[in-house]
Amino acid sequence: MALQAATSFLPSALSARKEGAAKDSAFFGVRLADGLKLDATSLGLRTKRVNTSSVAIRAQAAAVSAPTATPASPAGKKTVRTGNAIITGASSGLGLATAKALAESGKWHVIMACRDYLKTARAARAAGMPKGSYTIVHLDLASLDSVRQFVKNVRQLDMPIDVVVCNAAVYQPTAKEPSFTADGFEMSVGVNHLGHFLLARELLEDLKASDYPSKRLIIVGSITGNTNTLAGNVPPKANLGDLRGLAAGLNGVGSAAMIDGAEFDGAKAYKDSKVCNMLTMQEFHRRYHEETGVTFASLYPGCIATTGLFREHIPLFRLLFPPFQKYITKGYVSEEEAGKRLAQVVSEPSLTKSGVYWSWNKNSASFENQLSEEASDTEKARKVWELSEKLVGLA
Ligand code: NDP
Ligand code: PMR
Numbered sequence: 001m002a003l004q005a006a007t008s009f010l011p012s013a014l015s016a017r018k019e020g021a022a023k024d025s026a027f028f029g030v031r032l033a034d035g036l037k038l039d040a041t042s043l044g045l046r047t048k049r050v051n052t053s054s055v056a057i058r059a060q061a062a063a064v065s066a067p068t069a070t071p072a073s074p075a076g077k078k079t080v081r082t083g084n085a086i087i088t089g090a091s092s093g094l095g096l097a098t099a100k101a102l103a104e105s106g107k108w109h110v111i112m113a114c115r116d117y118l119k120t121a122r123a124a125r126a127a128g129m130p131k132g133s134y135t136i137v138h139l140d141l142a143s144l145d146s147v148r149q150f151v152k153n154v155r156q157l158d159m160p161i162d163v164v165v166c167n168a169a170v171y172q173p174t175a176k177e178p179s180f181t182a183d184g185f186e187m188s189v190g191v192n193h194l195g196h197f198l199l200a201r202e203l204l205e206d207l208k209a210s211d212y213p214s215k216r217l218i219i220v221g222s223i224t225g226n227t228n229t230l231a232g233n234v235p236p237k238a239n240l241g242d243l244r245g246l247a248a249g250l251n252g253v254g255s256a257a258m259i260d261g262a263e264f265d266g267a268k269a270y271k272d273s274k275v276c277n278m279l280t281m282q283e284f285h286r287r288y289h290e291e292t293g294v295t296f297a298s299l300y301p302g303c304i305a306t307t308g309l310f311r312e313h314i315p316l317f318r319l320l321f322p323p324f325q326k327y328i329t330k331g332y333v334s335e336e337e338a339g340k341r342l343a344q345v346v347s348e349p350s351l352t353k354s355g356v357y358w359s360w361n362k363n364s365a366s367f368e369n370q371l372s373e374e375a376s377d378t379e380k381a382r383k384v385w386e387l388s389e390k391l392v393g394l395a
Helices: 002-019 052-063 093-105 117-126 144-156 187-209 266-292 315-329 335-347 378-391
Strands: 036-038 047-049 083-088 108-114 134-138 163-166 216-220 295-299 356-360 366-368
Touching (some): 083 187
Parallel strands (some): 083 163, 108 134, 216 295
């Protein structure tokens, strides 16, 4: 019965998507113009025009308390030093909730890798994250230059990098036409997959160099990219096809903006990007786990139906989606709970197994979940890796 109610909701949801809707670009954040950044010492009160690379570093001065090796406890037992975790897209939703959970544990310093400094600073303060427990560093995943600059800036912080969480994402279900990143890639795959692919590849070196006992690279996946689930069978379904669009550069000019080479569909582009995220995690595991000791993991944190991810969806969807997930599918999870789940994947000593796609059951206990056939296709993972390397300039 629940399913019946659910599927009767489907056509309207889908036709509404096709009709399109006004973009809610002012959602929550206050965006600064390019090159305009906050003077971090004034904590959000003044703006001035400065060079992006210097501001990211200067921003640290206000927020960082450099983590040091923790001295022996009074009992003489040696404790592990504060860990440093980079979280992309920590300005809202899952990323913010995870940053908060880690910061409040007192065991982590969080590097909030975000495209909007002011929004992130406000969000961290509003969430009550302890002062000195986080550092905000600018990162726009829609620009490979920004990713490279971010890596340089983070290295200048002179902190070991112990965990990297690739969490940021965009979802454009109502877009009629594709939009593109600075490098000309379709936006959803460009940000969610290619930006993170370059970031993760660059930071692997830093993870390798860290002396932290459990180093981890986590890429957030989703149930909707897995066609072995009911949620993954809601059209449009993820399908990377023969990767012809990715091979041609995803630029929509003389080639398709979609990975499978088909006509643009924003919802499908998002789901395809999540398949790429999950394939990438496994390919990292196969190539680098033994050599580096880094744990590579992905996860589905639950349906966090209230986050900004749905900001571009039509208002009716945003109104009905949370109760639909709460009372019908029962897949709903709060931002706080989802944040605790991702924080577990970052720091729980029991979750060190590499190559795993984590999920949680009704009692919020973690378990190793099965990926769909496509999301666990080793040959496809290799091809996505190789094509992505070329697109981001690593091969
Ligand atoms: P939110 O929209 O709340 O968070 C997305 C974050 O990504 C924001 O911080 C946003 O920044 C950031 N972001 C977007 N574009 C860029 C960019 N170009 N550069 C840097 N950062 C960017 O959504 P969620 O918290 O729901 O999503 C977090 C992750 O969880 C995503 O990977 C999503 O796929 C995954 N997920 C979510 C589910 C859900 O039900 N909500 C279910 C399964 C997985 P800004 O604040 O500036 O917009
Ligand atoms: Mg889905 C069994 C249940 C289930 C779960 C756990 C989700 C999660 N969804 C389920 C079922 C259904 N959804 C059913 C039966 C329908 C048809 C009515 C349905 C519809 C639906 C839509 C239109 N669901 C959606 C959408 C979106 O636009 C969301 C999406 O695909 O974003 C990419 C979404 C989601 N459902 C989920 C989850 C977690 C999402 C969102 C996010 C994500 O994967 O990141």
